[in-house]
Amino acid sequence: MPVNLQGLTDNARKTAVAELNARLADALALSSAVKQAHWNVKGRNFIAVHELFDSVFANLQLHVDEMAERVQQLDGTAIGTVEKVAKTSSLKEYPTDLTKAEDHLKAICARMRDYGEKLRAAIDVTGEAGDADTADLLTAASRAADKDLWFMESHLE
Numbered sequence: 001m002p003v004n005l006q007g008l009t010d011n012a013r014k015t016a017v018a019e020l021n022a023r024l025a026d027a028l029a030l031s032s033a034v035k036q037a038h039w040n041v042k043g044r045n046f047i048a049v050h051e052l053f054d055s056v057f058a059n060l061q062l063h064v065d066e067m068a069e070r071v072q073q074l075d076g077t078a079i080g081t082v083e084k085v086a087k088t089s090s091l092k093e094y095p096t097d098l099t100k101a102e103d104h105l106k107a108i109c110a111r112m113r114d115y116g117e118k119l120r121a122a123i124d125v126t127g128e129a130g131d132a133d134t135a136d137l138l139t140a141a142s143r144a145a146d147k148d149l150w151f152m153e154s155h156l157e
């Protein structure tokens with residue numbers, strides 16, 4: 001198998017680019033859902049939930065940028081336009097009629113669990129393909145998603 005400049009096989013590179021772009025689309029869709037919730041949340045514990053959503057958004061954006069930049073490092077093209085994300089994200093569309101904090105938290109948590117599951121699958125796929133660095137990047141995103149999910153679910157107790 002041919003090896004590129006990063007010491008990766010062409011298959012490892014192409015696999016990583018595909019997995020990264022898929023998770024990038026999900027992270028961007030989830031980010032938009034979190035902002036939708038942030039802007040429209042009302043009710044008990046408003047300020048705590050409003051600020052929590054800002055924190056979750058910031059954490060997602062950090063990993064969005066890392067994923068997109070890794071795609072570039074692997075000689076791919078990061079795909080993150082709103083139009084492409086809407087077509088390719090595997091996450092369930094976020095409802096726009098929610099207002100209660102608890103409803104937003106439940107909806108975001110459901111999507112965060114789905115996102116985390118897909119990140120863990122991508123970690124396995126990229127690791128098995130031979131790209132430990134991409135698997136590590138996705139592991140960091142997974143760890144952050146798990147922590148944010150814990151924070152949000154704690155509001156539902």
